[in-house]
Amino acid sequence: MGLLRWVSQGVGYLKPFATEINPAxxxxxxxxxxxxxxxxxxxxxxxxxxxxxxxxxxxxxNYGRFSITICNDHGNTEWSVNCMSPKSFRVLHSK
Known part of the structure; x- marks a missing residue:
């Protein structure tokens, strides 16, 4: 799950594994x-x-997972919540 924060002006399209957008x-x-x-x-x-x-x-x-409750329709409890890509912000910011 990712976390993305933004302030608005424009349109963006993302196709991630799991991304959370938190528009600033x-x-x-x-x-x-x-x-x-x-x-x-x-x-x-x-x-x-x-x-x-x-x-x-x-x-x-963030491209990865910080929470077991988001994007988990089947209630999997064995997933790691320490999964992330350090490049997420840089990649999205360049779009």
């Missing part, structure tokens, strides 16, 4: 930033987008 802050005008989190499980595509005048700022991203 969506900044627009004088409103406070909006933080969002999203996940994409194995075989799924995650699309992130924002409204006009906003931008997406990634805060954190």
């Amino acid at each position: 802050s969506v900044t627009h005008g004088k409103d406070p930033p909006r933080y969002e989190t999203a996940y994409a499980c194995e075989g799924k595509v995650l699309k992130i987008e924002c409204r006009d005048g906003e931008f997406i700022q990634l805060i954190r991203a």
Whole structure:
């Protein structure tokens, strides 16, 4: 499972094993930033987008698993939750 944080401006498509998107802050005008989190499980595509005048700022991203409860429809309890790729943020930031 991955964690990805962003602030909005644009559209992004991800096709990860399991990615959590945690949009940092969506900044627009004088409103406070909006933080969002999203996940994409194995075989799924995650699309992130924002409204006009906003931008997406990634805060954190992970390709791997930090939680046994996300993307685990069958309740597998033997999976490692210490699984991650140190390149996740860099790869997504370059998109």
